[in-house]
Amino acid sequence: xxxxxxxxxxxxxxxxxxxxxxxxxxxxxxxxxxxxxxxxxxxxxxxxxxxxxxxxxxxxxxxxxxxxxxxxxxxxxxxxxxxxxxxxxxxxxxxxxxxxxxxxxxxxxxxxxxxxxxxxxxxxxxxxxxxxxxxxxxxxxxxxxxxxxxxxxxxxxxxxxxxxxxxxxxxxxxxxxxxxxxxxxxxxxxxxxxxxxxxxxxxxxxxxxxxxxxxxxxxxxxxxxxxxxxxxxxxxxxxxxxxxxxxxxxxxxxxxxxxxxxxxxxxxxxxxxxxxxxxxxxxxxxxxxxxxxxxxxx
Amino acid sequence: xxxxxxxxxxxxxxxxxxxxxxxxxxxxxxxxxxxxxxxxxxxxxxxxxxxxxxxxxxxxxxxxxxxxxxxxxxxxxxxxxxxxxxxxxxxxxxxxxxxxxxxxxxxxxxxxxxxxxxxxxxxxxxxxxxxxxxxxxxxxxxxxxxxxxxxxxxxxxxxxxxxxxxxxxxxxxxxxxxxxxxxxxxxxxxxxxxxxxxxxxxxxxxxxxxxxxxxxxxxxxxxxxxxxxxxxxxxxxxxxxxxxxxxxxxxxxxxxxxxxxxxxxxxxxxxxxxxxxxxxxxxxxxxxxxxxxxxxxxxxxxxxxxxxxxxxxxxxxxxxxxxxxxxxxxxxxxxxxxxxxxxxxxxxxxxxxxxxxxxxxxxxxxxxxxxxxxxxxxxxxxxxxxxxxxxxxxxxxxxxxxxxxxxxxxxxxxxxxxxxxxxxxxxxxxxxxxxxxxxxxxxxxxxxxxxxxxxxxxxxxxxxxxxxxxxxxxxxxxxxxxxxxxxxxxxxxxxxxxxxxxxxxxxxxxxxxxxxxxxxxxxxxxxxxxxxx
Numbered sequence: 001x002x003x004x005x006x007x008x009x010x011x012x013x014x015x016x017x018x019x020x021x022x023x024x025x026x027x028x029x030x031x032x033x034x035x036x037x038x039x040x041x042x043x044x045x046x047x048x049x050x051x052x053x054x055x056x057x058x059x060x061x062x063x064x065x066x067x068x069x070x071x072x073x074x075x076x077x078x079x080x081x082x083x084x085x086x087x088x089x090x091x092x093x094x095x096x097x098x099x100x101x102x103x104x105x106x107x108x109x110x111x112x113x114x115x116x117x118x119x120x121x122x123x124x125x126x127x128x129x130x131x132x133x134x135x136x137x138x139x140x141x142x143x144x145x146x147x148x149x150x151x152x153x154x155x156x157x158x159x160x161x162x163x164x165x166x167x168x169x170x171x172x173x174x175x176x177x178x179x180x181x182x183x184x185x186x187x188x189x190x191x192x193x194x195x196x197x198x199x200x201x202x203x204x205x206x207x208x209x210x211x212x213x214x215x216x217x218x219x220x221x222x223x224x225x226x227x228x229x230x231x232x233x234x235x236x237x238x239x240x241x242x243x244x245x246x247x248x249x250x251x252x253x254x255x256x257x258x259x260x261x262x263x264x265x266x267x268x269x270x271x272x273x274x275x276x277x278x279x280x281x282x283x284x285x286x287x288x289x290x291x292x293x294x295x296x297x298x
Numbered sequence: 299x300x301x302x303x304x305x306x307x308x309x310x311x312x313x314x315x316x317x318x319x320x321x322x323x324x325x326x327x328x329x330x331x332x333x334x335x336x337x338x339x340x341x342x343x344x345x346x347x348x349x350x351x352x353x354x355x356x357x358x359x360x361x362x363x364x365x366x367x368x369x370x371x372x373x374x375x376x377x378x379x380x381x382x383x384x385x386x387x388x389x390x391x392x393x394x395x396x397x398x399x400x401x402x403x404x405x406x407x408x409x410x411x412x413x414x415x416x417x418x419x420x421x422x423x424x425x426x427x428x429x430x431x432x433x434x435x436x437x438x439x440x441x442x443x444x445x446x447x448x449x450x451x452x453x454x455x456x457x458x459x460x461x462x463x464x465x466x467x468x469x470x471x472x473x474x475x476x477x478x479x480x481x482x483x484x485x486x487x488x489x490x491x492x493x494x495x496x497x498x499x500x501x502x503x504x505x506x507x508x509x510x511x512x513x514x515x516x517x518x519x520x521x522x523x524x525x526x527x528x529x530x531x532x533x534x535x536x537x538x539x540x541x542x543x544x545x546x547x548x549x550x551x552x553x554x555x556x557x558x559x560x561x562x563x564x565x566x567x568x569x570x571x572x573x574x575x576x577x578x579x580x581x582x583x584x585x586x587x588x589x590x591x592x593x594x595x596x597x598x599x600x601x602x603x604x605x606x607x608x609x610x611x612x613x614x615x616x617x618x619x620x621x622x623x624x625x626x627x628x629x630x631x632x633x634x635x636x637x638x639x640x641x642x643x644x645x646x647x648x649x650x651x652x653x654x655x656x657x658x659x660x661x662x663x664x665x666x667x668x669x670x671x672x673x674x675x676x677x678x679x680x681x682x683x684x685x686x687x688x689x690x691x692x693x694x695x696x697x698x699x700x701x702x703x704x705x706x707x708x709x710x711x712x713x714x715x716x717x718x719x720x721x722x723x724x725x726x727x728x729x730x731x732x733x734x735x736x737x738x739x740x741x742x743x744x745x746x747x748x749x750x751x752x753x754x755x756x757x758x759x760x761x762x763x764x765x766x767x768x769x770x771x772x773x774x775x776x777x778x779x780x781x782x783x784x785x786x787x788x789x790x791x792x793x794x795x796x797x798x799x800x801x802x803x804x805x806x807x808x809x810x811x812x813x814x815x816x817x818x819x820x821x822x823x824x825x826x827x828x829x830x831x
Contacts, residue, residue, distance in 0.1 A: 050676070051679070052830075053827040091581075094573075094574060103680070125574070129488055
């Protein structure tokens with residue numbers, strides 16, 4: 001059974017179409033990176049999954065149950081961290097964490113809670129009004145990780161965290177994944193997605209533009225190659241799997257469609273190569289490329 | 299003068315962003331003055347009416363509420379205005395001034411606006427000075443227009459000297475509390491504790507004045523409200539309190555500026571203490587969190603209602619002399635000669651008190667909406683609580699508050715009324731008369747739940763409905779209104795038990811109406827999207 005199954009989900013607010021036939025799914029024990037620029041529809045999708053918004057058409061199911069109708073049953077098994085955590089200014093962080101945990105209806109594992117507060121270096125005795133954005137996010141993160149959920153939904157959870165705490169976050173995600181839980185990570189921090197996710201779904205203007213295994217997607221990307229050779233390499237320029245061919249002093253720099261690596265090596269065999277560097281494909285390159293081409297189409 | 303660089307442009311900017319709130323508050327304070335003077339002139343034009351009023355106003359509860367009775371031997375419109383309006387207006391202007399200063403100093407500091415201003419070439423003190431200038435402008439406006447309003451709408455007893463003195467004490471009082479707010483803002487760690495402290499000082503000033511005006515006069519002099527009340531405009535026109543408060547105010551202001559120049563931005567001289575590490579088991583429940591969020595306003599309402607109930611109750615003994623022959627009041631209560639005039643008067647008062655009791659009850663539903671807008675209702679819904687359950691907690695709390703507040707204030711009112719041993723009036727009847735209004739209150743709550751469920755953006759429309767009910771209650775007998783217009787107000791259908799009216803059926807119908815509205819509100823809430831800014 002899929003943990004999340006979304007099929008041709010649409011949502012409009014008045015005339016504005018926020019989501020247009022979005023489909024993707026998340027399996028058990030998987031971490032899905034849900035990426036896209038601001039305003040693309042990430043939070044709308046997440047809020048539909050949480051039963052806060054009603055879909056205009058299409059289905060959104062969690063654990064095989066309807067996100068809207070069975071919200072209460074579903075919520076017993078999930079933990080959620082919003083991107084912009086708004087807390088009650090006159091309660092302390094510790095009080096809010098306890099409140100969030102008790103709203104889940106399960107007994108609180110005090111040791112786990114304390115350990116998380118320590119890991120995130122969080123002081124629970126301050127009033128929420130005094131917390132920075134990062135500290136407010138920690139409140140929601142601690143409450144989420146202290147719960148034993150089957151599915152964790154994070155909506156840009158680390159935008160206020162420093163790199164050290166970002167690492168704590170990543171460790172915790174790996175821990176819950178090892179336990180067999182699933183994670184939906186909506187984010188635009190691509191390095192984070194790259195470090196954690198098995199699959200990604202890319203959304204833009206309310207439409208899913210790409211979805212699949214991260215490795216498979218990377219395969220579609222281009223690798224940057226820098227070569228120094230004694231013979232001329234200009235014949236490469238003609239190949240349709242070579243892009244942005246240019247000379248940098250005595251070296252040649254170009255982008256290679258990653259699935260044509262073998263072709264390149266055979267072409268280079270007789271060129272007396274003295275230096276060969278390749279920069280691995282990054283999700284960011286793929287993401288940027290995708291967006292640039294899309295913008296050209298627009 | 300480098301510390302004050304750019305004060306002018308900051309002031310201009312503040313006025314630009316504040317003008318709406320600023321003008322509403324100034325207009326609000328002035329309309330209080332306007333309504334006061336017009337009401338006195340039109341209702342108490344006869345000397346005999348005023349003399350009757352002076353007897354009622356000199357009882358201890360009234361002196362506690364308004365101040366030591368003054369000018370009783372010749373209770374002119376001026377004396378009456380001075381006695382009953384001064385402390386109330388001073389308190390209102392004090393509230394306005396505290397809010398204005400905290401909003402434009404400490405709150406902007408907390409929200410990071412000050413940081414941006416400071417990074418620009420502005421002086422260290424420019425921001426606070428701009429806020430104080432705004433305080434000065436608002437209080438000058440209040441002072442000048444108060445003088446004009448009093449002179450234009452007052453009668454011959456409103457002397458030029460008295461009017462000017464009134465205007466000046468209003469303005470000085472605003473400046474005093476605004477400067478006090480700036481001073482306590484230097485000590486506090488955040489804007490909330492600054493405003494809480496400043497309001498506590500206002501509350502203590504009011505409390506000291508109560509002690510002073512009902513006995514130990516010295517305490518009144520310690521309170522700025524009591525001190526300024528001692529000017530007695532239109533009665534004795536004393537100027538010495540003005541001369542006393544000006545130097546005190548200047549010392550407070552200079553101290554505030556000195557402390558501000560010494561402290562770090564964002565810091566307070568007294569840092570915030572640590573709070574609780576874990577939540578109590580009460581807080582961890584839905585009713586617990588809702589109660590916690592509304593605790594402060596509820597405590598203040600409880601105190602206000604007890605005070606209001608006792609004050610109104612205390613005049614009952616004098617009602618007969620107070621009303622007899624006053625045509626306007628007789629018309630308001632639709633005097634029926636076959637009934638006791640006291641009972642008729644109480645009947646109207648109970649209606650007014652019930653409208654007041656609706657305010658905290660409706661505030662609970664408003665809170666649900668503001669919590670949703672801030673994305674905090676979703677914190678609760680993401681847990682294993684259903685929408686029905688969350689809304690039920692708010693709604694049940696709102697219903698409870700309506701019953702509790704109504705019971706509390708009618709009991710306070712009835713208790714105080716009994717001390718004068720009015721003929722043919724039983725405590726039980728007063729409380730029952732008050733309870734009869736509860737189904738009407740519930741219709742208003744039902745309307746709020748309905749709006750919350752279906753049209754949350756216009757939920758504040760219930761305030762309009764409440765205002766309408768108030769107008770109908772007060773003025774329906776003065777003007778000839780169509781029956782159906784009056785009928786829109788649920789309060790219109792409440793049987794006036796003290797006048798011997800029977801109305802079990804209309805009470806049942808009101809309750810059914812409330813139930814239908816509430817239930818449909820639940821249906822709406824279960825169908826709509828959550829709102830999030």
